[in-house]
Amino acid sequence: MEFQALTVCRRSVRGYSEGVPHEILREILKTAQQAPSWKNSQTARYYVAESPEALEKVRAAMPGFNQKSSLNATLVVVTYQQGVAGFTAGTPDNEIGNGWGAYDLGLCSAYLILAARDRGYDSLIMGLRDADSLRKALEIPENEEVMAVIALGKREKEPTPRPRKELEEVARFF
Numbered sequence: 193m194e195f196q197a198l199t200v201c202r203r204s205v206r207g208y209s210e211g212v213p214h215e216i217l218r219e220i221l222k223t224a225q226q227a228p229s230w231k232n233s234q235t236a237r238y239y240v241a242e243s244p245e246a247l248e249k250v251r252a253a254m255p256g257f258n259q260k261s262s263l264n265a266t267l268v269v270v271t272y273q274q275g276v277a278g279f280t281a282g283t284p285d286n287e288i289g290n291g292w293g294a295y296d297l298g299l300c301s302a303y304l305i306l307a308a309r310d311r312g313y314d315s316l317i318m319g320l321r322d323a324d325s326l327r328k329a330l331e332i333p334e335n336e337e338v339m340a341v342i343a344l345g346k347r348e349k350e351p352t353p354r355p356r357k358e359l360e361e362v363a364r365f366f
C-alpha cells in the first residue's frame with residue numbers, strides 16, 4: 193500500500209475476529225527489525241503469544257477493558273534491553289539514558305503496526321498492563337524493561353478515527 197494511505201488507514205482497533213498466522217507474524221517482526229536504532233544496537237525484544245496457554249497468561253496481566261479490546265488477537269509483548277542503547281561501557285552517553293532504548297522500541301513498534309496494516313491486519317498498542325506479571329509469565333529477563341502489549345489481528349469492529357492536533361500546535365518552523 194502507498195505509504196501516506198497506510199498511515200491514515202492505520203487506527204487502533206478494539207475488536208478482533210482472529211489473530212495473525214505465524215508466517216505473516218514473522219514477516220511483520222522482520223519489518224519491525226528494519227527500524228533504525230542507537231548504534232544499531234537493536235535492543236527491542238518481542239515475546240509473541242500465539243498458543244491458547246500463552247495468550248491466557250498475557251491476557252491475565254491486562255486490565256479488563258484491554259482484555260476485551262484484544263480478544264481473539266495475537267499478543268506481542270515488547271521490551272527493550274536496558275543499559276545498551278544510549279550507553280558506552282555501561283555509562284550513559286547523555287542525559288536521556290535508557291530513554292534511548294524506549295525511543296528505539298517506539299520506532300520498532302511503529303514499523304510493526306504499519307507492517308501489519310500493510311498486510312491487512314490491525315493493531316492496538318496497550319501500555320496499561322502489569323509488567324511484573326508479564327515478566328513472570330514469559331520469563332522476561334530482569335535487564336529488559338517491559339513496555340507494552342501489542343494486539344494484532346483481523347478487525348471485527350471498525351475503529352473510531354481520532355483527531356490530530358493542528359500542525360501549528362506541535363511544530364515550529366524556523
Ligand SMILES: Cc1cc2nc3c(=O)[nH]c(=O)nc-3n(C[C@H](O)[C@H](O)[C@H](O)COP(=O)(O)O)c2cc1C
Binds near residue numbers: 202203206261
Ligand atoms: C504507548 C501507547 C500506549 C497505549 N495504551 C493503550 C491502552 O492501554 N489501551 C487502549 O485502549 N489504547 C491504548 N493506546 C492507543 C491510543 O489510545 C491511540 O493510539 C490514540 O488514541 C490514537 O488513536 P489511533 O491509534 O486510532 O490513531 C496506546 C497507544 C500508545 C502509543
